[in-house]
Structures are given as C-alpha cells and as structure tokens.
Amino acid sequence: MTPSGDSANRAIDVHGLARVEGEGSLHVAVRDGVLERVELEIFEPPRFFEAFLVGRGHEEPPDITARICGICPVAYQMSACAAIEDACGVQVPAEVGRLRRLLYCGEWIQSHALHIYLLHAPDFFGCRDAVELAGLNPAAVERGLRIKKVGNQLMEVVGGRAIHPVNVRIGGFYRAPSREEITALIEPLKKAREESLETIRFVATFDFPDIEADYRFVALSHPDHYAIEAGRIMSSDGIDATPMEFAAISVEEHVQRSSALHARLRGRDPYLTGPLARYALNQATLPQTARDAAAEAGLGPVCRNPFKSVIVRAVELYFACDEAVRLAEEYEPFEPAAVPVPPQAGTGAGATEAPRGMLLQRYELSADGTIKSARIMPPTSQNQLSIESDIRQVVEAGLDLSDAELTARCELAVRNHDPCISCAAHFLDVSIDRS
Numbered sequence: 001m002t003p004s005g006d007s008a009n010r011a012i013d014v015h016g017l018a019r020v021e022g023e024g025s026l027h028v029a030v031r032d033g034v035l036e037r038v039e040l041e042i043f044e045p046p047r048f049f050e051a052f053l054v055g056r057g058h059e060e061p062p063d064i065t066a067r068i069c070g071i072c073p074v075a076y077q078m079s080a081c082a083a084i085e086d087a088c089g090v091q092v093p094a095e096v097g098r099l100r101r102l103l104y105c106g107e108w109i110q111s112h113a114l115h116i117y118l119l120h121a122p123d124f125f126g127c128r129d130a131v132e133l134a135g136l137n138p139a140a141v142e143r144g145l146r147i148k149k150v151g152n153q154l155m156e157v158v159g160g161r162a163i164h165p166v167n168v169r170i171g172g173f174y175r176a177p178s179r180e181e182i183t184a185l186i187e188p189l190k191k192a193r194e195e196s197l198e199t200i201r202f203v204a205t206f207d208f209p210d211i212e213a214d215y216r217f218v219a220l221s222h223p224d225h226y227a228i229e230a231g232r233i234m235s236s237d238g239i240d241a242t243p244m245e246f247a248a249i250s251v252e253e254h255v256q257r258s259s260a261l262h263a264r265l266r267g268r269d270p271y272l273t274g275p276l277a278r279y280a281l282n283q284a285t286l287p288q289t290a291r292d293a294a295a296e297a298g299l300g301p302v303c304r305n306p307f308k309s310v311i312v313r314a315v316e317l318y319f320a321c322d323e324a325v326r327l328a329e330e331y332e333p334f335e336p337a338a339v340p341v342p343p344q345a346g347t348g349a350g351a352t353e354a355p356r357g358m359l360l361q362r363y364e365l366s367a368d369g370t371i372k373s374a375r376i377m378p379p380t381s382q383n384q385l386s387i388e389s390d391i392r393q394v395v396e397a398g399l400d401l402s403d404a405e406l407t408a409r410c411e412l413a414v415r416n417h418d419p420c421i422s423c424a425a426h427f428l429d430v431s432i433d434r435s
Contacts, residue, residue, distance in 0.1 A: 038392045050374045058084050058343050058369035059170050066164045074107040075354035077168040078229050082350025083361040084170050090341045095334040096172040102327040103158040104229050108320035110151030111355035112313050115418045117144025120310050123412045124206040143195050150192040157181050172338030182331045193321035200314040204297035212304040217277035220353050226285045228353050234281050243349035247362045263382040270385035273357030275312040290319045306390050306416040343369025356418040380419045
C-alpha cells in the first residue's frame with residue numbers, strides 16, 4: 001500500500017483481496033475529493049459452461065453444472081433439474097421435492113456458516129483472516145466449524161458427498177437414503193440449530209456502518225414456506241414471474257472490464273438477489289422462532305443496510321437448520337427414487353436460491369434430448385452492478401477516512417454479498433485512485 005499526494009489526490013493499491021471465491025479487482029477513482037468512477041473488474045478466465053453443454057444429453061446438466069462451484073453445487077444441480085424437467089413437461093413427486101429441499105438445506109448450512117465465521121466475521125474484528133480471528137475468539141470459529149460440519153454431513157448422506165454431490169439426477173435421485181441414515185442426522189442438526197441461534201446473537205454485536213441502499217430486490221417466493229428450491233420470481237417493485245418469464249425480461253451484457261456478464265431487467269435498473277432480497281420478500285414465511293430471533297437482533301421486516309447482511313445470513317442459517325430438522329423427522333424412504341424424464345423438443349427454465357442469491361438456468365432441447373442452447377445466470381452476475389453501487393455509496397460517505405480505512409470498507413462492501421467470482425466468470429485487487 002503506497003499512498004501518494006494529499007488526501008484529495010492520492011492512489012492506493014491493494015493486491016490480492018482474500019476471503020472471496022475467485023479473482024478480480026476493484027478500481028475507485030477520486031478526483032479533487034469527488035468520486036469519479038467505481039469499476040468491479042473480474043479477470044478470471046471465462047468458464048464456457050454454456051458452450052460445452054450444447055450437444056450434450058438432457059440428463060447431463062446436473063453433473064456438469066455442479067462443477068461450476070464447490071461451495072454451491074446443489075444450487076446448480078437443482079436449477080438444472082428444474083429447467084430440464086420444465087422443458088420435458090415433468091413434475092416430480094412431493095417426496096422427491098422434500099428430499100431435494102433437505103439436501104439444499106445442507107448446502108445453505110455449510111455455505112452460510114463458512115461465510116459468516118471464516119470469510120465475513122474477520123472484517124468486524126480487524127483480523128486478516130479466520131486464523132487470526134481464531135486466536136482472538138477461538139470459541140466463535142470453533143462454533144462455525146461445528147455448524148459447517150453438520151451441513152457437510154447432511155450433503156454426504158443425501159447427496160453422496162459434500163462437494164459436487166453424485167446422487168442427484170433428473171427426475172430425483174439415484175438412491176433415497178434409508179430412514180436410519182436420515183435419523184442419525186437429527187440430533188447433530190438440533191445442536192447446529194441451537195448454535196445458529198448463538199450465531200445470530202454473535203453477529204448482532206458487530207459494529208455496522210450506518211449505510212442504507214435503495215435496492216430493487218428479486219428472489220424466489222412461495223406462499224407456504226421460505227423459498228429455496230422452487231417458487232415464482234418476485235421483486236420489490238411488482239414482478240411476479242415464472243423462471244421462463246423472468247429469463248425473457250432479464251438482459252445480460254458484456255462490459256470490457258469483466259469476464260462475467262452484467263444482468264439488468266429490461267427497462268429497469270440493476271437488481272439485487274441473495275439474503276437481503278429473500279428476507280425482504282419472504283420474511284413473513286419464516287418460522288416464528290426465526291422472526292423472533294431476527295427482531296431481537298435488531299432487524300425489521302426489511303433490511304437495506306448491506307453490512308447487516310451477515311445478520312440476515314445468520315437468520316437464514318437458523319432457518320436452514322430448523323427446516324432440516326423438520327424434514328429429517330418427517331422423512332420416509334421412497335421408491336422409485338426418481339421418475340422418468342423422457343426427452344422431448346422444448347425449452348425450459350428453472351430457478352433456485354443459492355446461498356448467495358438466485359440462480360437461473362434455461363435449456364432448449366431437441367426431440368432426442370440433445371441440448372441446443374444453454375443459459376446460466378449465477379447470482380454474482382446479477383449482483384455486480386448493485387455491488388458497485390454499494391461501493392460508490394461507501395466511498396462517497398467515507399472520503400474523510402484514511403486510505404487504509406477506506407480500502408478496508410470497500411473490501412467489506414464486496415464481501416457483504418459473498419460473491420462467487422468463479423461462478424460469475426463464465427476479488428480481488430483494490431485500487432483507489434485519488435489523483
């Protein structure tokens with residue numbers, strides 16, 4: 001870090017922002033004390049998953065797309081299954097849907113615990129990383145690791161393994177776990193549920209910058225439960241759409257500074273997906289215990305402070321544990337574990353809620369099931385413009401901060417949204433130029 005010039009004319013370069021998944025950079029330019037430019041650059045090489053899905057069979061996307069991300073593979077598998085089943089006109093039985101939801105809870109548990117304790121909390125304690133935080137507050141980090149372990153165990157039992165599960169297929173699963181396998185998870189899940197309540201109390205003590213943003217929230221919504229694996233796509237300004245309808249109104253554009261596409265809604269401003277959006281649109285469908293815990297942590301029915309997203313994530317962590325307990329207690333093995341999904345010519349779309357935001361996939365199939373086209377909209381591509389807007393607000397409110405303080409605040413503003421850059425590249429170096 002090499003400051004130069006006076007406070008209104010200086011440059012700061014920070015190389016290698018840690019605790020985000022993937023590679024990118026952030027450049028902030030300030031001229032004569034006035035913010036001129038904010039650019040979130042993603043320079044990780046494109047992944048080309050859409051291209052090499054073309055020509056594959058209609059049963060292959062769940063296994064292929066799971067490899068896009070090691071943190072949220074279930075999200076890719078579930079949205080792929082939903083899209084292909086939509087294209088083929090198949091609706092899976094309720095028992096398949098419940099087991100998918102249970103598997104998804106495992107992903108939410110492990111991902112939210114990872115983000116809260118290992119990626120995000122160090123910022124609020126002035127620590128470089130989770131190792132330093134563990135030296136300062138070992139009990140907190142150990143709690144986070146215990147919760148994450150339970151999420152991993154759930155994914156192993158239902159998905160076959162914790163990373164890139166192998167038990168998921170179009171139409172259901174290769175194998176439905178035994179009652180004994182699921183029952184063995186109930187007590188660990190109950191303990192994780194209790195520790196997730198402690199997590200909410202823990203993050204509520206953090207010192208948050210006093211910033212609010214005027215987001216357009218977009219998330220799945222369901223009238224009967226907190227939406228994870230299915231629902232209609234709703235927005236805070238009146239959108240009510242199926243995944244296919246939303247795919248038609250969402251526009252992705254390439255910008256020179258990024259190897260990831262930027263998503264907008266036709267004729268509308270950027271939008272935000274993820275915990276803040278889910279909570280704002282679906283808070284009423286959370287269990288009463290989760291709503292009570294949120295209120296005790298200082299959350300109202302809507303949270304617009306991006307720095308407090310860690311509280312919302314902790315509330316969702318509690319919900320995922322609680323929902324997993326319910327589903328595990330009610331579970332009964334079923335046969336067959338999957339229903340047939342015969343190929344047919346058509347187009348289908350599916351959307352689910354990855355821990356960091358809504359994930360949409362759309363496929364066009366030929367009559368024999370060959371994939372003719374594929375589209376994948378990961379959460380970070382949809383959130384990039386809102387993240388840049390957050391950083392703009394942070395810089396404008398913090399021009400009187402030192403270089404080190406402002407850089408740290410900008411890094412935190414990015415980590416608030418838990419971006420998965422590898423997913424989006426189908427951060428981070430930070431440069432603040434005040435010259």
